[in-house]
Amino acid sequence: KSEKTMDTEEALKQIFETFEPNVLIDFFRAIGVRTLTPVTRSYEIIEADTSHFCTPDLLGVIKLGNEDELAVFTVKVIRSLTERSGKKAQYELAKKILKTENRYPAGIFIFHDDKNDFRFSLVYDVPLATGKRDWSNFRRYTYFVSKEQTNKTFLKQIGEGDFSTLEKIKEAFSVEKVTNEFFDAYR
Numbered sequence: 001k002s003e004k005t006m007d008t009e010e011a012l013k014q015i016f017e018t019f020e021p022n023v024l025i026d027f028f029r030a031i032g033v034r035t036l037t038p039v040t041r042s043y044e045i046i047e048a049d050t051s052h053f054c055t056p057d058l059l060g061v062i063k064l065g066n067e068d069e070l071a072v073f074t075v076k077v078i079r080s081l082t083e084r085s086g087k088k089a090q091y092e093l094a095k096k097i098l099k100t101e102n103r104y105p106a107g108i109f110i111f112h113d114d115k116n117d118f119r120f121s122l123v124y125d126v127p128l129a130t131g132k133r134d135w136s137n138f139r140r141y142t143y144f145v146s147k148e149q150t151n152k153t154f155l156k157q158i159g160e161g162d163f164s165t166l167e168k169i170k171e172a173f174s175v176e177k178v179t180n181e182f183f184d185a186y187r
Contacts, residue, residue, distance in 0.1 A: 004032065008159035016147040019116045021059055024074065028062075033163045035063040036072065043073075043097060052078055052089050056097055059110075065164045071104040073097060074112065081113045083144045091138030094123040106166055117146040120154065122173045124166060141173040 011030035014023045021038070028036045041058040054076035062070045075093065077086060094109045106124030122141040126134040143154040153175060161172025 004030075005155065005159055008155055012145070012151065012155065015118070016116050019074075019112050019118070021057075021074070024059055024072075024110065028060075028072070031159050031161065031163070033062055035163075036060045037063070043100070052086060053093060053111075054078070056093070061104075062108075062163060064166060068106075068166060069104055070166065070169070071098075071101065071107040072110070073107055074110045077111050077113050079113070080115060081111065081117045081119060081144065081146075086111075087119070087142065088138055090119060090121065091123060091142075094121065095135055098123060098125065106169075108169075115147070117144070117148075119144050120158070122169060124170075140175075141170065143173075 007030040008027075011023075011027040015027055017023075021040070025036060025038055038060040039058050043056040043058070056073050056075040059072040059074050062072060064070060073094070075090070077090070079085065090109065090111045094107060097109075098104060098107055106122065109121045109123060110118050111121070112118040120143045121138075122136065123138075124136045124141075126136065128134055143151075143158070145151050145154050157172050157175070162168040163172070
């Protein structure tokens with residue numbers, strides 16, 4: 001294992017121990033994100049979402065190579081997370097926050113529960129020729145991370161990912177590449 005992989009695994013263990021802002025920032029540092037500027041800001045919960053979520057918090061902002069910024073948010077969920085639970089509602093809340101903020105073209109959203117399991121999701125806008133914008137697919141750019149699992153794909157993709165541009169971050173979230181590599185190894 002590379003030193004970076006071991007650092008990423010250790011940082012993930014720390015998140016499972018205590019889900020605190022400084023521990024999350026240490027995780028981003030372990031995966032090589034040096035341009036994360038910590039920012040603390042809470043967002044008003046959107047009225048319909050109070051049964052599923054606690055107050056969303058802005059953890060920090062990552063400066064990307066092209067002068068864009070990517071926001072990192074944490075959101076506590078009311079119920080325990082599972083592989084499938086609440087993915088669509090979480091995505092909708094993430095879109096609302098990005099639309100309300102209207103400053104960031106993308107965000108990493110870390111939805112977490114009382115067990116410190118979490119969903120690590122990338123949500124970004126897709127500008128359309130009409131001047132409006134669409135959004136990334138809610139099923140595609142997300143990882144469920146649990147201390148009950150090995151989290152190998154998450155550790156490999158995110159731990160070895162490049163967070164310098166949005167396109168490279170999308171690659172880190174793209175499990176399709178991992179799946180293709182897996183099948184290529186057995187052809």
